[in-house]
Amino acid sequence: MDDVTRQFRPVTDTILTLGATLVMGVIDADTFLKHGEVFVSAQTGNLIVGVIKLMEHGWQAAWTNGFVWIGYFLGCFIAQGLSEQVSARNPRRQMRWLLLIDVLAYALLASLQTTLPDSWLIFFLGTVAGYELTIFRQVGGIAINNGIMTGNTKAFATSFYRAVVNRDHQAGQRVIRVGAVLVTFLLGCAIGVRLANLAALDVLWVASGFKLILLGWLFLPVAMENP
16 A cells, blocks of 8 residues: 555545534534523624623623633634644644644533533633634635635625636535535534533533544545555
8 A cells, every 4th residue: 555645635624624614513502502692613693692792781791702702812823823833844743633632622621511610611612613713624625714604605605606607617616615614514503402402511522522533534544645
């Protein structure tokens, strides 16, 4: 069998990004239903809900939405730093380390969810969300902002127009890829609602287990390119 390079196949990036999108849908649905109408990844919706709470009920009701925004910002900041510093010359090793951090973060939060104050749990979930959505953002070789479905809907609509009216093949490929992100996020939301209603404490453990499976994928030869 041929040796593999230090690069992952494009399909591996797609699997990791869609996996992150699915988990974000699950977590957002759970935190909205069980933690005071707060989103941890969908920051547009989170800020809108926060302002509505502020105007209708005061800062006591709204501050957690602002707190999770800070956590999300911190997660993006950390992810950018780690992506530039950790095994930057070896993408294969780098992605394994970055995903391992992701798995450990979810497992730690899952184990502490009954003891952490709710506001801090949401804050750290926001941090993990910012981290994930900064690291995992490639679908089919194109960059996707898998935390902002508003932008993805616009990209889907404009690409759909170019594909249908202008017969643009590349736009048609983008329709498929962006559509996959939208459907995956909605599926994650549906799963999150079901899990939140059935066993709220299991949501983070499910996320941890799913991320562990994705980490295992990164050690399979099929995930990597041949020279």
